[in-house]
Amino acid sequence: MxxxxxxxxxxxxxxxxxxxxxxxxxxxxxxxxxxxxxxxxxxxDTYAIGRxxxxxxxxxxxxxxxxxxxxxxxxxxxxxxxxxxxxxxxxxxxxxxxxxxxxxxxxxxxxxxxxxLKYDRSIWDLCHDLLEQLDRKEPDVPELLALDPALLSRFGKIKTPRGTSPLLDMRITSHNEPILIKCGPQFTGALMPVDREIAGQSTTRGNQFLW
Structure with missing residues (x-):
């Protein structure tokens, strides 16, 4: 116990x-x-991580x-x-x-x-490993990055301790790798960018995805 x-x-x-x-x-x-x-x-939910x-x-x-x-x-x-x-x-x-x-x-x-609860519990080890890798990775900042605004909006719901900044620090390493996000002294997360080629073929988003 x-x-x-x-x-x-x-x-x-x-x-x-x-x-x-x-x-x-x-x-x-x-x-x-x-x-x-x-x-x-x-x-x-495999698209964004909150810790x-x-x-x-x-x-x-x-x-x-x-x-x-x-x-x-x-x-x-x-x-x-x-x-x-x-x-x-x-x-x-x-x-x-x-x-x-x-x-x-x-x-x-x-x-x-x-x-x-029925699901693949190996997801938790993957999340731990991913956050550690992102924290160590050297950035190669892309000129253009596509994000799903619905996923990004989750980070706007984060509550930080009184007296601490609610601003996000985002560590972007490439256009197709997860983004490390830190908010305040107690929150670490990750966000998966959108694959522009796949999104452009989506009937719900259309060929002009995010534009």
Whole structure:
């Protein structure tokens, strides 16, 4: 069993930010909560990645990962805002989690979702590896880049801690490789550019895609 405490407002913000990257019709029906030396969430629909961090873990137990649905993220967002102080997160050995207010009597119990969610879980290792590669990659900035504005708009929903800038830093390496995006001190993500040739053949976008 793993137990840790976190500021409720920070946890709510991280859940809100992960929710923006877990759209309702995503092929990936969950986000992941990772608790190790650092606590963070990871969410993707394979076109954009969001990784809000909660910083160093204040607690004890073995490193653990918990799957969370959109409904779970929404509930944890509301719980974090309602607790008015710290949240105690308990993760039993059979996973799932129990989140309780330390100063206020609020609680959310989330069961183990593994058996009910069907998707290829290798996506999480791919997301971790991709973000690390993008952070190390030397840029070769293209003259022209095509982006899907609907995907880019997700980054506009990110909440940053009070007193920090909401501006995005974007590291563009080429016209066809994912873009590393950082927002504030706790959020890292990635965005897949549009393949202009494929998009130009799309009946929904037309030959004048983005122009």
């Amino acid at each position: 793993s137990t840790f405490t976190v500021d409720g407002e920070e946890f709510a913000r991280a859940a809100h930010n992960a929710l923006a990257f877990t759209p309702a019709r995503s092929v990936v029906p969950a986000a992941m909560l990772y608790v190790a030396s650092e606590t963070f969430l990871l969410a993707t 809000p961090s909660l910083g160093p873990t204040q607690g004890e137990g073995e490193p653990v990962a918990v799957e969370l649905t959109r409904a779970d993220l929404s509930s944890l967002d509301k719980l974090g805002r309602a607790c008015k102080g710290e949240l105690r997160i308990v993760i039993p050995e059979d996973k799932g989690l129990i989140a309780s207010g330390v100063q206020t009597p609020v609680q959310e119990v989330i069961p183990n979702r593994t058996s009910s």
